[in-house]
Amino acid sequence: MSGAGISTAAGIPDFRSPGSGLYDNLQQYKLPYPEAIFELEFFKESPEPFFKLAKELYPGTFKPTMSHYFIRLLYEKGLLLRHYTQNIDTLERVAGIPGEKLVEAHGTFHEAHCLHCRKAYSQQWIKKEIFDDKVPSCVKDSCSGIVKPDIVFFGENLPDKFSACLSKDMKRCDLLIIMGTSLTVQPFASIPDHVPDTTPRLLINREKSGQRFSFFSGKGLDFDSPKNYRDVAWLGSCDDGCLALADLLGWKDELEQLMVKEHKMIDEKSGGKPHQKDAVKV
């Protein structure tokens, strides 16, 4: 399972890292508080800030990182039961992980719907509206509701696939790898509570996260108490952590070569134009 930290090396900011995270850099949008940009009620009143930001962060501009290709290798080797991601940058798909192996828990930009009449719109349609600096609005007669990409805002339910897969997958999970997330947003942050008590849980992140451990509830990750028997925190960059793990598995060269090959293909597809932006300034 992953969060924004697996994509920062691609140039996409995470949300909560002090200084560089998105929530510390939204002053230009004059929001009442940073999270408002992803809140449904605020969006209905003031959709412009979200669409400005969506243009800046639009999927298709960035290349997957070593961490994404590590997940792809897990898949190719038949070891990936499922990858649960909070990210909406679609870099898992770009890295070649098939849709059926993914739970995009906070939605995707693949489709969009009118908030009023629920009419569906294609990604191509909404992308054009966003890049033309418009607030996309429904074209159905007498509707004109705002059309919003199907990414999950605060105040919205997660896609049905999240709970459907969670109930099937978690009892079968024999190693949970958690990468690049502060584990602050529910219900995603509680996924680690759903695996069996015998399942080891490995966090690869810049800092320890998810430590809501209470002896009474048994919930949350527990790296530091004497009772810990299965939680491990590897602190550092996700890419370095994946490379170190790949090395232990004897896959380091394969992982590095996969990334070089795939990035070359992405560059060729984009006609030699530089594909990867410098880090986004929002």
Ligand code: OAD
């Ligand atoms: P956060 O920004 O909350 O957390 C990112 C975590 O990754 C932090 O612990 C960072 O220290 C760590 N990190 C950043 N770059 C890293 C790197 N290169 N290597 C290792 N660790 C790194 O992002 P998320 O946990 O993904 O939801 O945030 C969860 C949700 O909050 C998002 O999906 C979004 C947001 O509000 C919605 O908008 C609904």
